[in-house]
Amino acid sequence: MPLTAVASKLAVRPEQPLVRMLAGMTLGADVEFSSQRFADVVVAVPVGPIDHAHAEPLRHALAPILEQPAATRRALVLNLADVAYISSMGLRVLMMAAKHLRGQNARIAVAALQPVVDEIFSIARFNHVVEVFPSVGAALATLSPDAAAAYDTAGRSGP
Amino acid sequence: MRRLRFWGTRGSLPVALTASSVRRKLSVALRAAEGRSFASDHELEAYLDELGFQVSGSYGGHTSCVEIETGGPDYVLCDLGTGVRPFGQEALSRHGSSPRTYHVFMSHVHWDHIMGFPFFAPAYVRGNRIRIYGGHDMLEDAFRRQQAKPSFPVDFAVLGADIEFIRLEPGIAYDIAGMTVKLKLQRHAGDSYGYRFTSNGRTIVYSTDSEHKLGDPIEANSFVEFFRDADVVVFDAMYSLADAISVKADWGHSSNIVGVELCQMAGVHHLCLFHHEPANSDEAIERVLAETRRFEEISRTAKPLQVTAAYDGMEIDL
Numbered sequence: 501m502p503l504t505a506v507a508s509k510l511a512v513r514p515e516q517p518l519v520r521m522l523a524g525m526t527l528g529a530d531v532e533f534s535s536q537r538f539a540d541v542v543v544a545v546p547v548g549p550i551d552h553a554h555a556e557p558l559r560h561a562l563a564p565i566l567e568q569p570a571a572t573r574r575a576l577v578l579n580l581a582d583v584a585y586i587s588s589m590g591l592r593v594l595m596m597a598a599k600h601l602r603g604q605n606a607r608i609a610v611a612a613l614q615p616v617v618d619e620i621f622s623i624a625r626f627n628h629v630v631e632v633f634p635s636v637g638a639a640l641a642t643l644s645p646d647a648a649a650a651y652d653t654a655g656r657s658g659p
Numbered sequence: 660m661r662r663l664r665f666w667g668t669r670g671s672l673p674v675a676l677t678a679s680s681v682r683r684k685l686s687v688a689l690r691a692a693e694g695r696s697f698a699s700d701h702e703l704e705a706y707l708d709e710l711g712f713q714v715s716g717s718y719g720g721h722t723s724c725v726e727i728e729t730g731g732p733d734y735v736l737c738d739l740g741t742g743v744r745p746f747g748q749e750a751l752s753r754h755g756s757s758p759r760t761y762h763v764f765m766s767h768v769h770w771d772h773i774m775g776f777p778f779f780a781p782a783y784v785r786g787n788r789i790r791i792y793g794g795h796d797m798l799e800d801a802f803r804r805q806q807a808k809p810s811f812p813v814d815f816a817v818l819g820a821d822i823e824f825i826r827l828e829p830g831i832a833y834d835i836a837g838m839t840v841k842l843k844l845q846r847h848a849g850d851s852y853g854y855r856f857t858s859n860g861r862t863i864v865y866s867t868d869s870e871h872k873l874g875d876p877i878e879a880n881s882f883v884e885f886f887r888d889a890d891v892v893v894f895d896a897m898y899s900l901a902d903a904i905s906v907k908a909d910w911g912h913s914s915n916i917v918g919v920e921l922c923q924m925a926g927v928h929h930l931c932l933f934h935h936e937p938a939n940s941d942e943a944i945e946r947v948l949a950e951t952r953r954f955e956e957i958s959r960t961a962k963p964l965q966v967t968a969a970y971d972g973m974e975i976d977l
Contacts, residue, residue, distance in 0.1 A: 556874075587958070588900055588916050592873040595904050616957055623950040624916050625899035 533561040538654070539646035540574040543636055547582040550590030559593045566597060570604035575643040579636050581612035591624055598629055607631065611639040660838065660858045661728045662976045663891060663931075667721030667742020668969040670868075670897045670912070670934035671771050674720030680940070687714045712970075713945040718935060719971025721745070722771040723867060725893060725933075727856060731837045733760040737854065737865045737893075739791075742971060743775035751780050758786030762836045765793035766867050767851040768801035776802060777811050787820035792827050792835070794842055794852040799824040827852075843885045845869035846878075847911035855885055861977045862888065864927075867895040867934045870911045871921070873904060879921070886925035890977055893969065894918040896932040896947070915951040922964050923955070929965040930955075931975065944968055 535544040542565050550558055565576060576597065580586075598608045609631040613621065621627050633639035640648040688710055697703040707715040722740030729735055734750060736743065750759065761781060766772055781787045791798060802824075806815040827833060829852070833840045838858040845851045846869060853866035864886050872878060886892050897903075897912035915932055922930045932951060935944050948968040955964050967975070 552876075585957075588914075588920055589873050591900060591916075592904055595901070599905075619953065619957065623900075623954050624914070625901040629901045629905065 533558065535565060537573075538640060538648075538650040539644060540572060541577060541640055541644050541647035542568070542573055542575075543577045543579055543640075543651075545579045545582070549585040549587075550583055550593070551585060551587045552589045555587065555589035555593050558590065559596065562593065562597055566600050570606055573606060575607040575609065575647075576601060577633075577636060577639045577643065578608075578610045579612055580610050580614070580617055583617055584614055586617050586620055588624070591620075591626055594626065594630060607643055609633055609639045609643060611636045660856065660861045660863060660977050661730050662974050663863060663893070664726040664728060665724075665742070665969045665971060665973045666726060666746040667724035667738075667740040667775070668718060668933055668935060668971055668973075669720050669722050669740075669937055670895070671722070672937045673722055673741045673771075674937045676717050676720065680717075684714050684717075711945065713941040716970065717941050718944050718968065720937075721971050722774065723766070723934060724775060725865060725969075727838075727863060729837055729858065733762055733836045735836050735838070735856075736761065736763045738766055738772045738867070739763060739774075739776040739779065740772050741775040741778070744778040744780075747778070747780040747782075751784070756784055756786070758784075758788070760788040760790065763789065763791045764840070764842075764854050764865070765791060765795070765798060766845075766853070766865070767847060767849060768793070768795060768798060769849070769868065770805070772868070773801060773805060777806050777813065782818045782820045782822065785819040789820050789822045790825060791822065792825045792840075794827055794829065794844065795850065796826060798826065841885075843881070846872065848909075851911070853885060855889070861890050863977070864889045864892040866892060868911055869895050869913055870903070870909070871913050871917045873917070879924075882921050883925045886921055886927055889922075889925065889927045891929045891931055891975055892918075892922055892925075892927050893931045893933045894922070895934040896951070897934050897936050915947055916954060919951060919955050919958060919964065919966070923958060923960065926961070927964060929967070929975065932966070932968040935968070 532547040535542055544562065544565060546558055548554065601608045611633040612635050613632065621632060637651060640651050691710060697706060721742035723738040724740045724742030724746060725737040726746060727735040776782065782789060803815040805811060806813060827842050829842050829844050838856045841855045842852045845853050845866065851868040853864065853869060856863045871882065895913045896915040896918050898907050898914050900914040900916040903912060903914040918930055918932065932948065952966045955966050
């Protein structure tokens, strides 16, 4: 399906940054990043380990999302289903994003953590920093009814 | 160097073991015994080990003071927190009034790191030599000030020992008490210094009250090199990572997670968590230790890193 059609189906504007994000970005040698908007929530999908080598590229990839007007983006959900490991540097990027979003009265959540990443979040006490959900659907259901509806309409084909 | 001996391991403030904590430990131990009897001291000791350290022991409450047993005649200490009081009693009971030399390496002069000195009995004994080393230019002033009126009844000038303050500089290898000693500037309010001690092929790093700003690879690499191949790194792991980089950012302390990562990158053999948060109970510290060991497993890419949590009275043989 063309990107514009996906964007239309998800009721989002096919603006250039979004198209770029939907197309996916390569963060490093083995990490990719994409994102989709569901109504007023952006779901970001990093793929690969977020270790010391890949934390800074992730920060750059998240920057356009964080720069979006707060009025149109009430929350950011990171789908970590394909993240096998996260280091302190990766957690720092999430902390910076959390601080930025809180300053806009927006929320940040992570979803679908692999067991090891879930353990790291617990050990680092990051489960007190960001909201943790078992799935993207569960996150959206809590964060925004509109986003949850858009996600369902999309047939949960998104990230 | 033969061993490390911890006389004080708590951060910021001494912590007392309370009656209710003792009672809770006894309650757990008695319930777990379930009427068992112990035919020998050995059986009893084995049972106490089964209970776990949070029940059969306690991390203790003295502030920072660590002894390095060099095998030589002089004593070597890092910091003069309240742990130096029992150390001083032990030293006097061993040697009586016969003169000794004490080498003390100061991380910095915040109160919890100097507050034991007025109660360090050997400082009152004529003939003893106390050489206090550090990177700060106000070392002597800080020690004199804490014993000045109205803070303490015995002025520093009354102390009988020969006390000398020696300023050290980073980047220079000093030969002190049979060891090669290097220091490193650390991120802490008013600065702090870490020490790398090497002797007979063994290396100990004492790095407390040191905040590590993530996202600065040059700084991180400098610590990796300072820790490189150390047998033991005594590391400030006062806060969780989340606290260290959010509500307690710029408070000058670090986390267990960063300790593991730096030590793994440096090929360290043994990470010893130190400067425990005073609000943490024995159970909380025990949990942090278990979690740190698990994180070490998860993040391990080369040889295993031994992880312990320092407690008052703990010894690490080298």
